[in-house]
Amino acid sequence: MPLSPEAEAEIAALRSETKPTLRAVSEGMEAHLHHAIPVLDHGFVRVVDYMGDDSAICQAARVSYGRGTKSVQNDEGLIRYLMRHWHSTPFEMCEVKLHVKLPVFVARQWIRHRTANVNEYSARYSILDREFYIPAPDSLAAQSAVNNQGRGEALAGEEAERVLSWLRDDAMRAYDHYEAMISRDGQQGLARELARMNLPASIYTQWYWKVDLHNLLHFLRLRADAHAQYEIRVYADAICNVVKDWVPFAYRAFEDYRLGAVTMSSQMMDCLRRMLAGEAVTEDNCGMSKREWREFRESLGQA
Ligand SMILES: Cc1cc2nc3c(=O)[nH]c(=O)nc-3n(C[C@H](O)[C@H](O)[C@H](O)COP(=O)(O)OP(=O)(O)OC[C@H]3O[C@@H](n4cnc5c(N)ncnc54)[C@H](O)[C@@H]3O)c2cc1C
Numbered sequence: 662m663p664l665s666p667e668a669e670a671e672i673a674a675l676r677s678e679t680k681p682t683l684r685a686v687s688e689g690m691e692a693h694l695h696h697a698i699p700v701l702d703h704g705f706v707r708v709v710d711y712m713g714d715d716s717a718i719c720q721a722a723r724v725s726y727g728r729g730t731k732s733v734q735n736d737e738g739l740i741r742y743l744m745r746h747w748h749s750t751p752f753e754m755c756e757v758k759l760h761v762k763l764p765v766f767v768a769r770q771w772i773r774h775r776t777a778n779v780n781e782y783s784a785r786y787s788i789l790d791r792e793f794y795i796p797a798p799d800s801l802a803a804q805s806a807v808n809n810q811g812r813g814e815a816l817a818g819e820e821a822e823r824v825l826s827w828l829r830d831d832a833m834r835a836y837d838h839y840e841a842m843i844s845r846d847g848q849q850g851l852a853r854e855l856a857r858m859n860l861p862a863s864i865y866t867q868w869y870w871k872v873d874l875h876n877l878l879h880f881l882r883l884r885a886d887a888h889a890q891y892e893i894r895v896y897a898d899a900i901c902n903v904v905k906d907w908v909p910f911a912y913r914a915f916e917d918y919r920l921g922a923v924t925m926s927s928q929m930m931d932c933l934r935r936m937l938a939g940e941a942v943t944e945d946n947c948g949m950s951k952r953e954w955r956e957f958r959e960s961l962g963q964a
Contacts, residue, residue, distance in 0.1 A: 663705040663762060664697050687714035689906030698899045703792045703865050704762045706899045713755030715910040722751040737910040744914035755874035755908060764794040766862035767892050774880045777872035785854035793832040793863040800891055835859050882919050923960040
C-alpha cells in the first residue's frame with residue numbers, strides 16, 4: 662500500500678481546490694498534479710508542483726515578452742533544434758517538485774544526481790514505517806555472468822523461496838528490534854537517530870525532490886536506460902510518463918535526440934565509413950577494444 666487512507670484523503674482535498682492563475686499551465690501536468698503513481702511494492706512518485714510548459718522553453722529561448730509563440734510547429738521545431746544542439750538553458754526554465762517514496766538503496770543511487778534540491782524524511786525526528794522492498798519473484802534475479810554490475814536469469818524454486826524468506830524475516834526482525842529499542846515502556850528508550858542504524862537498506866524513505874527540466878532529462882537519460890538497476894529504472898519510467906504529458910514537444914525531442922540516440926567515437930565513425938564503402942570491418946581490423954567493438958555492433962543492432 663503506497664498511500665494510507667489519510668494520505669489519499671489529503672490528496673483528494675488538494676485536488677478539489679482550484680484557483681484561477683496567470684501562470685503557464687500544462688493541461689497534461691494538471692492531470693498528474695498531487696496523484697501518487699505507485700512504483701515497486703510500497704513506493705510512489707507524486708507531482709507536488711511544477712513551473713512552465715513547452716512554450717516557456719520557447720519563450721526563454723526567444724527572450725520574449727509575451728508567450729513568444731509564432732505557431733505550434735515553430736515551437737516544436739525550435740525545441741527540437743535546442744535539444745539537437747545541446748542548447749540547454751531554455752530547458753532549465755521549467756521545474757518540477759516531486760514527492761518520492763523509495764527504498765534507501767535506491768535513494769543512494771538517486772542522490773548522486775547533485776543538480777536537484779532534496780528534503781528527506783527525518784528518521785532522527787520521526788519513526789520509520791515497517792515497510793521494506795521485497796522484490797516480486799520475477800525480479801529476484803541471479804548475479805549476471807557477463808556483467809559485474811547486472812543481473813541474469815530469475816531465481817526459481819527452493820532457492821527463490823529461501824531468498825525471499827530471508828529478505829522478509831531479516832527485515833522484520835531488524836524492525837522488531839528497532840521498535841523495541843525506541844519504545845519507552847517505562848524506560849528511556851534509545852534515540853531514534855541511533856536505533857535506525859539497525860535497519861536494512863530495503864526500508865522505504867521519502868523525500869521532496871525539485872529539479873529543472875534539463876537536469877531531470879539528464880537523470881532520465883541515465884536512469885531510464887537499460888543499464889540502470891531495475892529498481893531505480895521503474896521510478897525513471899514513471900517520471901518519463903509524467904514528463905511526456907507535461908512538455909510533450911520537449912519529451913519527443915528527448916526521445917529522439919537522447920534516449921534513442923547513440924554517441925559514436927571517432928574510431929566508430931571511421932569503421933562506419935569503411936563499412937559503408939563496402940569494406941569487411943571486423944573485430945581484428947576495427948582498431949577498437951573488444952568491448953568498444955561489441956558496443957559499436959550493439960548500437961548498429963548487430964549484436
Ligand atoms: C549505470 C550506472 C552505474 C553507476 N555506477 C556507479 C558506481 O559503481 N559507483 C559510483 O560511485 N557511482 C556510480 N554511478 C553514478 C554516476 O557516476 C553519477 O554519479 C550519477 O549518475 C550522477 O550523474 P551526474 O554527476 O552526471 O549527475 P548530476 O550530479 O545531476 O550532475 C549533472 C551534471 O552537472 C555537472 N556537475 C554536477 N556537479 C558537478 C561538480 N561538482 N563538478 C563538476 N561538474 C558537476 C556534470 O556535468 C554532471 O554531469 C552510476 C551511474 C549509472 C547510471
